[in-house]
Amino acid sequence: MLNDLKRQVCKANKELEAAGVVRFTWGNVSGFDPSMGLFVIKPSGVPYAELQPELMVVMSMEGQKVEGRLNPSVDSDIHRAIYMAWPFTVSAVAHTHSTYAVAFAQAGLPIPPMGTTHADYYGGPIPVTRLMRPDEMDAQYAQHTGNLVVETAQQPERVPAVLLNRHGPFVWGKTPMDAVQNAVVLEEIAKSSYFTKMLNPQYDGMDDALLNCHFERRRTVYGQQQ
Numbered sequence: 224m225l226n227d228l229k230r231q232v233c234k235a236n237k238e239l240e241a242a243g244v245v246r247f248t249w250g251n252v253s254g255f256d257p258s259m260g261l262f263v264i265k266p267s268g269v270p271y272a273e274l275q276p277e278l279m280v281v282m283s284m285e286g287q288k289v290e291g292r293l294n295p296s297v298d299s300d301i302h303r304a305i306y307m308a309w310p311f312t313v314s315a316v317a318h319t320h321s322t323y324a325v326a327f328a329q330a331g332l333p334i335p336p337m338g339t340t341h342a343d344y345y346g347g348p349i350p351v352t353r354l355m356r357p358d359e360m361d362a363q364y365a366q367h368t369g370n371l372v373v374e375t376a377q378q379p380e381r382v383p384a385v386l387l388n389r390h391g392p393f394v395w396g397k398t399p400m401d402a403v404q405n406a407v408v409l410e411e412i413a414k415s416s417y418f419t420k421m422l423n424p425q426y427d428g429m430d431d432a433l434l435n436c437h438f439e440r441r442r443t444v445y446g447q448q449q
């Protein structure tokens with residue numbers, strides 16, 4: 224079942240480690256098949272080097288495991304909430320603990336668009352969620368977390384990422400590798416934004432005209448880049 228998607232999701236999870244945006248098993252990628260209403264996600268706790276396509280777990284939109292002998296990632300319900308919210312926009316989700324993106328998330332700060340690298344991929348600031356309430360830290364913690372990511376993303380097509388406060392980034396895209404690429408770009412722009420702010424604390428971000436120029440140009444030249 225969904226063998227091609229399993230291969231894509233497995234490869235994209237390995238790419239997280241190869242690209243240096245995760246350590247140990249701190250990240251996960253999933254891919255969604257809208258025609259079947261199912262998504263494929265990394266199993267929980269398996270090192271990236273040991274991942275094989277047949278170990279990927281198939282999940283339903285109701286949160287039930289459909290296929291796979293291992294448990295899904297503990298973040299599975301966060302991925303599910305994103306697919307439930309935008310089934311025609313989002314076909315893959317990546318979560319990392321990359322250092323600079325986590326730094327902004329832990330500080331509770333959005334990443335403002337500082338320059339054209341940001342604008343080529345993201346058409347606005349990367350938003351950060353509110354803090355979770357104590358009553359949300361129950362048995363449905365992951366589901367509540369997913370809802371929080373969804374409520375925070377104002378423009379899921381223009382800005383395919385949210386920083387989960389005190390935690391890290393959730394990023395999406397058209398394919399599993401696309402979501403990973405967006406996650407790698409997010410880490411780069413978080414890093415360069417951090418240094419930009421160090422060099423010039425008064426600078427709060429680029430003007431909308433340059434932002435829109437680059438964002439629209441890339442979509443026109445390279446297709447719908449998300």
Ligand SMILES: [Zn+2]
Binds near residue numbers: 249319
């Ligand atoms: Zn995490």
